[in-house]
Amino acid sequence: MAETRGEVLQGTLDLIVLKTLEALGPLHGYGIAMRIQQVSADLLKLNQGTLYPALLRLEQRGWISSKWGVSDNNRKAKYYSLTRSGRKQLLAETENWERMAALMTRLLGRAEGA
């Protein structure tokens, strides 16, 4: 459903959003989208709309919370911020991700070597 240059897995998108909110503090959907684009240097491009169901999902699970506010250019916008359980989740997810990445690297490296 998302037309991207790099495939974005659901879990990955969750992790990216959580990390973004940790790094930048409370942010609206547009801001999160911009940040992802900026960091990935357009390598990872997602339909920005898909961000919203993901934000809702994270909110339902209690990892982020939202509050209406006003954006820099004076627009009514919903600001998302990391909750305490979101922070915990981020830690767990990061660890998980790193373990996975290390495993993949080892696996792929060995396969290349053989």
Added chain:
Amino acid sequence: MEWLRILALRLLTIFRWRKLENDLDIELRSHVDALAEENMRRGMNEKEARQAAGREFGGVEQTKELYREQRGLPILETFLEDIRFGTRMLVKNPGFTIVAVLTLALGIGANAAIFSVVDAVLLRPLAYQDADRLVTILHRGYNPVAVANYIDWRDQSSSFEAMGAADYWSANLSGIDSPEHILGLQVTQSLLPLLGVEPLLGRLFVAGEDQKGAEHEVILSYGLWQRRFAGDSKVVGKVITLDGQPYTVLGVMPRTFKFAPFWATRAEMWVPNAFGDRIHSREGNSLRIFARLKRDVALSEARAEIATITARLEQKFPGTNRDVVVTPLKQNVVGQVKAPLLLLLGAVGFVLLIACANVAHMLLARSATRQKEMAVRTALGAPRKRVIRQLLTENLLLAAMGASAGLLLAGWGTPALVALSPASIPRVDTIRIDARVVLFLIAVTALTGVVFGLAPAMHASAVNLTDTLKDGGRGGSDGNRRNRLRSFLVASEFALALILLIGAGLMVRSFFALQSIDPGFNPHGVLSMAVSVAGTQESEPHRRAIFYRQLIERVRTLPAVEAAGGINHLPLAGDLWGWPFAIEGRGKPLPGESPMAVYRIVMPGYFETMRLAVLRGRDIAASDDPSAPGVVLINEKAAREYWPGENPLGKHITFDDDRRASPTWLTVIGIVRDAKQENWAEAPYPEVYLAALQNGGFLGEPESHASYITLVVRTKGNPATLSGSIKNTVWSFDRNLAISEVLTMDDVVAEANAEPRFEMALLGVFAGVALILAAVGIYGVMSYSVERRTQEIGIRISLGASRTDVLRLVVRQGMVLALAGSAAGIVGALLLSRLMTKLLYGVQPTDPLTFTGVAVLLTSVALAANYLPARRATRVDPIVALRCE
């Protein structure tokens, strides 16, 4: 628990839908706006910037759809949407909706009402603790037991936690207001505790209180406590007067407590049973034995044990321990009514099926006109599953509306049912519409919705896109499949209706057969009442004889009284004693095989009052007193049974124990017509009538259940109007005489027939409803078919078909269905009516008259229902028919 919280969160969104939609709109719009602004800053014009923003964002509506799915519960939302849509459809077709809802309401309401009865009477456990472990131990499952046998069974068995016995008892309660004759039971100390019901006030009997000398204690029922003691909370410990004796109130049972549940059901007080010297007696069977099975003992094991014990005792005391049966208590209580209630439940089930069939072809007819809607939906990409779901939701909605209306119907019908139900149906006082009934209703409703809705929904959804969307789709011949289904539905309706009508017809025939039974006496114009002397000065033997005679003489002098007499137990309504006797000059009979007769004691004037003919010999006269030789009259059955080919007149019999050296011989002085005894439909047993004034027991027995006389009075005009003056005549002797059971003999006879009348009435009503529904069904189908075939009929007429031809064409089509259904129904009825055998009297379950009559009735109704649409068909104007469409 996490998923539960999320589920709740998502569920709650339903109630905030509008606000959440608004929020979402704002949030997404501001995002897209921000993107567009950014693009414009990069130098695009507004239009380009917006388009680019749209691309980057990736479709606002799609995003919203994804978001909604994440936010709420898509299944539920679709369901609610379907309901909204369904409601609109039903509101748009009020005629269809009203007829369908009413039809369903009839079916569902009748089911709920009957189920509430079946549930309360048959399904629910009795109101005792672990009632399914309670059993009775009785001769042949219902006859009473002798004291010594009870004691042996109790002491020799090990299958039971406890065993107890109950005996008939009654007493005059005096000392407060007017005296009242109150029915009760004498119970062993073990009996009440084994039921596991705690008293509301006070305590139960404790060990030793059923020994001789300590029996002047009483436990009251809630009803008696309320009625006679105004619910006095300090009643425990008080002394009340029963039969002139002081009794201490030990306790009061709770409101729901009833004992015994199947015999002596009107008992309102319980006293300890002191067996005294009866503990060695294996005669005078009067006890009902109740027992609680041990936890780990199966009914079959208990039966085997009792069989062993009684076989042993039978060897030792021949004739005393035969046919002893252990029966679950519940079977004693509901065994008699099970068959008729299940029959009624089956009947309402049929009514519901017919209602479903009617609604189903209404839906089928409508689905034809909705074909285009379905085609459009399918063309727009709705999967068939989704269309069926939409239609089923509509049907469930219809069923739910029908159920609500049906519940109203049941709420009104159930109390009416209870009010009409005969006293012989146990536990009617517990019938109500409660959660269980509503649950049943919901299950029936859901089932109904699917049953009548699935087939039409499958049909409606299976549309051929191109054919339907092409304009000529309508008016052509109707799909074959749909026709077949509709024909099947109509035919089954007729089959079901026919079965119901035959059931009802058989009940009607049986009822009239019962009505035409001659009771042997003439009940019209006779009033009866029990006058009890217990606890009064008239109780003394010599005074009692004088009192009974003077009472009857004084009643005879009342204006409008034609005749008066008295008897110990009134036929059909009163108690019934079977008594063994011996015939002079015959050898000693084998144990347990003595001649037996129903034992009546009468005052002079009884036969005249009841118009019970003395066929040979003479009536009992006033001169048959203690100074004259003992006399007895016998009924025809006794004459045939015990003196076949002989003249019984002048023969001698005795009821005295053969141990006595010189028994009192009674001379047979007359033969009386056979009269009804206990059950209306039962053939009479041998019966004897002894002279009251010669009967020491009748005149001397102090116990209140034996110290009363049932006065019978034949009056001119309505007997009920005389009850006041007769009561006053009684009380002119003594204010303390208790009067009870004031009944006209017509009422007694009506009560004896109440159960078959009730069953007949209900079955008749259900069959009537079924007939109407079936007629409406075939009428609807034929009207629809005529409407669809207007064009064809127009062509036929323009080609020269006469009115008669058209009439015949349409009627034949309908009649083929009706007759095919009826034929199937007759086969079904032949199979099913056999189940009614036990409920029928004087008519075979395959009674040809009923079968023919019902078939003719149903055919005429079908003809009439066919004729109307057929006549309409003959009025088709060929020009109009060919031009339209």
